[in-house]
Amino acid sequence: MAKLTLERxxxxxxxxxxxxxRVVNGQDGVRxxxxxxxxxxVEVTGFVPHAAARRLAGQRADILGLAIRxxxxxxxxxxxxxxxxxxxxxxxxxxxxxxxxxxxxxGTEHEDLTARVLRTKLIDGLIITATFIDDPLLWQLTESAIxxxxxxxxxxxDIPSVDAxxxxxxxxxxxxxxxxxxxxxxxxxxPMRIGSAVTRRLAVERRVASAGRPLxxxxxxxxxxxxxxxxxxxxxxxSADPDAFFVFSDRMAVGVLRAVREAGRRVPEDVAIVxxxxxxxxxxxxxxxxxxxxxxxxxxxxxxxxxxERILRPDAPARRVELPTELIVRGSTVVGxxxxxxxx
Amino acid sequence: MAKLTLERxxxxxxxxxxxxxRVVNGQDGVRxxxxxxxxxxVEVTGFVPHAAARRLAGQRADILGLAIRxxxxxxxxxxxxxxxxxxxxxxxxxxxxxxxxxxxxxGTEHEDLTARVLRTKLIDGLIITATFIDDPLLWQLTESAIxxxxxxxxxxxDIPSVDAxxxxxxxxxxxxxxxxxxxxxxxxxxPMRIGSAVTRRLAVERRVASAGRPLxxxxxxxxxxxxxxxxxxxxxxxSADPDAFFVFSDRMAVGVLRAVREAGRRVPEDVAIVxxxxxxxxxxxxxxxxxxxxxxxxxxxxxxxxxxERILRPDAPARRVELPTELIVRGSTVVGxxxxxxxx
DNA sequence: TTGTATGCGTTATCAT
DNA sequence: ATGATAACGCATACAA
Numbered sequence: 001m002a003k004l005t006l007e008r009x010x011x012x013x014x015x016x017x018x019x020x021x022r023v024v025n026g027q028d029g030v031r032x033x034x035x036x037x038x039x040x041x042v043e044v045t046g047f048v049p050h051a052a053a054r055r056l057a058g059q060r061a062d063i064l065g066l067a068i069r070x071x072x073x074x075x076x077x078x079x080x081x082x083x084x085x086x087x088x089x090x091x092x093x094x095x096x097x098x099x100x101x102x103x104x105x106x107g108t109e110h111e112d113l114t115a116r117v118l119r120t121k122l123i124d125g126l127i128i129t130a131t132f133i134d135d136p137l138l139w140q141l142t143e144s145a146i147x148x149x150x151x152x153x154x155x156x157x158d159i160p161s162v163d164a165x166x167x168x169x170x171x172x173x174x175x176x177x178x179x180x181x182x183x184x185x186x187x188x189x190x191p192m193r194i195g196s197a198v199t200r201r202l203a204v205e206r207r208v209a210s211a212g213r214p215l216x217x218x219x220x221x222x223x224x225x226x227x228x229x230x231x232x233x234x235x236x237x238x239s240a241d242p243d244a245f246f247v248f249s250d251r252m253a254v255g256v257l258r259a260v261r262e263a264g265r266r267v268p269e270d271v272a273i274v275x276x277x278x279x280x281x282x283x284x285x286x287x288x289x290x291x292x293x294x295x296x297x298x299x300x301x302x303x304x305x306x307x308x309e310r311i312l313r314p315d316a317p318a319r320r321v322e323l324p325t326e327l328i329v330r331g332s333t334v335v336g337x338x339x340x341x342x343x344x
Numbered sequence: 345m346a347k348l349t350l351e352r353x354x355x356x357x358x359x360x361x362x363x364x365x366r367v368v369n370g371q372d373g374v375r376x377x378x379x380x381x382x383x384x385x386v387e388v389t390g391f392v393p394h395a396a397a398r399r400l401a402g403q404r405a406d407i408l409g410l411a412i413r414x415x416x417x418x419x420x421x422x423x424x425x426x427x428x429x430x431x432x433x434x435x436x437x438x439x440x441x442x443x444x445x446x447x448x449x450x451g452t453e454h455e456d457l458t459a460r461v462l463r464t465k466l467i468d469g470l471i472i473t474a475t476f477i478d479d480p481l482l483w484q485l486t487e488s489a490i491x492x493x494x495x496x497x498x499x500x501x502d503i504p505s506v507d508a509x510x511x512x513x514x515x516x517x518x519x520x521x522x523x524x525x526x527x528x529x530x531x532x533x534x535p536m537r538i539g540s541a542v543t544r545r546l547a548v549e550r551r552v553a554s555a556g557r558p559l560x561x562x563x564x565x566x567x568x569x570x571x572x573x574x575x576x577x578x579x580x581x582x583s584a585d586p587d588a589f590f591v592f593s594d595r596m597a598v599g600v601l602r603a604v605r606e607a608g609r610r611v612p613e614d615v616a617i618v619x620x621x622x623x624x625x626x627x628x629x630x631x632x633x634x635x636x637x638x639x640x641x642x643x644x645x646x647x648x649x650x651x652x653e654r655i656l657r658p659d660a661p662a663r664r665v666e667l668p669t670e671l672i673v674r675g676s677t678v679v680g681x682x683x684x685x686x687x688x
Numbered sequence: 689t690t691g692t693a694t695g696c697g698t699t700a701t702c703a704t
Numbered sequence: 705a706t707g708a709t710a711a712c713g714c715a716t717a718c719a720a
Contacts, residue, residue: 004463005697016707021699029705048463052405053697055396056712063444063466082426089447098460100407101445103433116442119348119392122407122466254628284598286630349713360691365715373689397713400696465697 009047013038024049051098055122064092064307065123067102067113069130078251079279080296081129084151087300088127095308113137118144125307127151127300132193147310151303153195160310162302162321164294166196169325170203170246173274173292176327177244178211180272180334186219186242188230188256190249197222197248200276204246216240223252230255238263243271244333250275250282250291257285257332272333287331294325353391357382368393395442399466408436408651409467411446411457413474422595423623424640425473428495431644432471439652457481462488469651471495471644476537491654495647497539504654506646506665508638510540513669514547514590517618517636520671521588522555524678526616530563530586532574532600534593541566541592544620548590560584567596574599582607587615588677594619594626594635601629601676616677631675638669 002008010020015034022030023038024047030038041047055061066088068081085101092099100123104113114137117123125147131138133155141148142159150161177185185208190197205215218240223229230252234245238259245260247253253275257267265271267287275282278293302321309316331337346352354364359378366374367382368391374382385391399405410432412425429445436443444467448457458481461467469491475482477499485492486503494505521529529552534541549559562584567577574596578589582603589604591597597619601611609615611631619626622637646665653660675681 003697006699007697017698018700018708019706022706025699031705034705046459046463048459050400050697051464051466052396052399053712054699056394056400056714057697057699058712059699061396061466085429085445086447089445093448093456096460098464098466099445101429101433101443103430104437112437115390115392116440119390120395120442122395122405122442281625347713350715351713361714362692362716363690366690369715375689378689394713397696398715400698400712401714401716402696403715 004045004047006047006049009038009041009045012045013041060124060311061098061122062096063098063100063123064088064304065100065102065117065126067104067117067126067128070103070105079281080249080251080277083296084129084300087297088304089300090297091301091304095304097304097308114140114144118146125149125311127303127307131195133195133198147307147314149303149306149310151299153199155195157320158318160306160318160320162299162306162323163196164296164299165322165325166199167203168322169276169292169294170200171207172325172327173246173276174204174207174211176290176329176333177246177272177274178208178213180244182244182272183213184219184240184242185213185215185244185246186237186240187215187221188233188237188245188247188252189220189222190225190252191222194225200246200248225249225252227251227255227258231259234259235263238265245271245273247273247275250277250279250289253282253289253291253332254285257289268331268333268335274333278328283330285332288337290330290333290337291328292325293328295323298323348389348391350391350393353382353385353389356389357385404468404655405442405466406440407442407444407467408432408648409444409446409461409470411448411461411470411472414447414449423625424593424595424621427640428473428644431641432648433644434641435645435648439648441648441652458484458488462490469493469655471647471651475539477539477542478537491651491658493647493650493654495643497543499539501664502662504650504662504664506643506650506667507540508640508643509666509669510543511547512666513620513636513638514544515551516669516671517590517620518548518551518555520634520673520677521590521616521618522552522557524588524616526588527557528563528584528586529557529559529588529590530581530584531559531565532577532581532589532591532596533564533566534569534596535566538569544590544592569593569596571595571599571602575603578603579607582609589615589617591617591619594621594623594633597626597633597635597676598629601633612675612677612679618677622672627674629676632681634674634677634681635672636669637672639667642667 006020007017010017020038023035051061089099127149129151150159152163189201192198208215219242221233221237223233234256245256247256257273260267260271275289275291278291282289282291329337350364351361354361364382367379395405433443471493473495494503496507533545536542552559563586565577565581567573578600589600591600597617601617604611604615619633619635622635626633626635673681
């Protein structure tokens with residue numbers, strides 16, 4: 001059997017390549033009857049246009065890229081990214097896009113990224129996450145003129161982006177801890193070069209301050225976004241005698257929880273802990289973790305939507321989407337809530 | 345500045361397109377001096393061939409696909425796949441390949457997969473995982489003539505594949521439980537349409553049988569490869585009074601552990617539990633999980649190697665690689681081993 | 689060893 | 705409304 005090309009489809013339908021192309025691309029200016037005929041052939045033969053040829057002819061290839069910076073070795077085991085990839089992948093399937101995944105480390109590989117990704121010209125657009133504030137990568141991408149969107153918080157409003165409502169979410173957490181009557185609230189935050197970390201931290205600081213209980217500077221510590229780093233940081237923090245923790249992420253909160261319990265403090269009686277994300281595993285900790293839920297999966301979907309918008313109309317103003325958050329109260333702040341051994 | 349094409353590179357180097365092409369593709373038959381000149385231009389300009397054009401001209405595009413079947417909704421949060429993706433991605437970067445990721449569900453999307461992935465002709469080869477024994481997908485791929493490799497166990501030896509040494513690993517687990525003097529060993533296995541599940545189960549069965557302590561059929565249960573399914577299955581199993589569990593995966597073992605402890609049995613005193621994989625989280629359970637470690641990351645790397653081999657020489661005999669496993673003894677089988685509150 | 693000419697499968701321009 | 709034809713950027717058989 002001969003190769004299945006547009007040419008062949010056209011022949012089978014008794015029309016020219018051009019007409020067949022129009023039909024396949026859903027353009028108008030084709031008699032309904034002819035369109036039907038071509039569509040039938042496509043259906044029967046199962047024709048799918050050759051992506052490379054399409055791209056070469058100056059069209060879209062329907063390939064989207066997702067670039068994730070790996071801070072540490074095994075970062076991809078972070079369930080946050082797992083959920084993100086899942087969301088992006090699902091949306092791609094839905095929109096008939098092929099997904100290209102780029103994991104890269106901050107060092108040399110990031111120059112690599114621009115080279116490989118952009119110069120080979122095979123993706124139509126890029127979703128990038130785990131960026132830093134004023135990340136050089138961002139203006140490198142801007143310069144390259146490739147359509148791209150960011151998942152997370154960045155300063156630049158000329159770039160489309162999506163993230164949880166970090167401000168609102170942090171306020172929910174702060175209000176919760178305040179309502180519990182906590183007096184010495186500690187904050188374990190991710191590095192300040194991460195946009196969302198800044199937002200969450202500031203939101204909490206302002207909220208508790210305006211409630212008349214400003215944060216003790218000794219109770220704020222910044223560390224890497226891993227469980228281990230949070231564990232170590234907390235061990236130090238404990239000497240300043242906090243009665244509550246707002247932690248940047250659930251992943252880090254697990255480290256905090258471990259440190260607190262090892263120090264012999266009871267959770268939540270002596271120390272209350274609130275995380276951020278609501279990972280599936282946060283229900284399984286002892287005690288279960290109170291947290292600010294965000295829908296990362298959905299973030300991925302929105303990112304694809306934004307990117308597709310961008311590709312279609314590169315000159316439209318950049319949109320910023322902030323997804324709602326929700327406070328999930330469990331045993332790490334309120335005794336007996338969402339207990340581990342519940343019969344479901 | 346004019347567009348950066350091979351043509352332009354050739355002009356700058358004062359040679360023809362063909363010569364430039366040869367140099368870029370590392371072919372010989374070019375005077376060293378000329379080669380140098382072209383290479384310099386490539387260096388200075390930062391030229392990278394247009395992937396689509398390359399592919400269209402009947403060459404490789406240096407794009408590899410990774411297809412993962414999603415059994416349940418959120419399967420990608422399974423750290424196993426996270427590690428696999430990481431390994432594959434790293435190896436791709438190393439070998440200058442672009443990675444395309446395809447997550448698909450078993451239902452309609454699997455036909456989708458062959459259509460989208462194969463007919464658009466943009467990937468050079470495919471790595472596929474989470475396949476079933478006699479998966480129709482496998483011969484669909486074979487038929488399509490695209491080079492592909494499998495991560496996991498399949499019956500067919502004409503297809504290159506890589507996986508942990510499931511047989512050896514299961515024997516390690518069995519020997520361990522036997523050496524602990526356990527008499528009533530239960531097996532919680534993933535569905536038998538999964539190749540590795542069959543292998544592990546049979547290996548354990550034979551091993552304990554040849555030790556004179558054959559498995560009680562009532563103590564073998566098959567369920568979905570999730571924590572929840574394992575939890576439910578175990579609740580039923582407990583009435584048959586096992587004193588040990590061999591569980592298909594760590595993920596499932598967490599469910600088993602929960603069910604056992606909720607039933608008031610002590611782990612490891614009353615019931616010993618061995619998992620498979622050694623996920624990072626298995627160190628953090630209470631008690632920490634004894635398990636058979638496999639290097640999933642490495643599996644991903646090997647998969648890329650195999651695929652590249654396959655693409656290069658499609659007619660070479662298919663290789664099967666089995667990676668070594670290692671028994672990691674922790675608190676779920678031996679009192680006090682790898683205790684949770686250890687100071688590290 | 690190097691250059692010329694042709695084709696890969698598609699879209700876009702321009703006729704008809 | 706439809707068809708012929710020229711790109712798109714590269715590899716390659718063939719010629720020199």
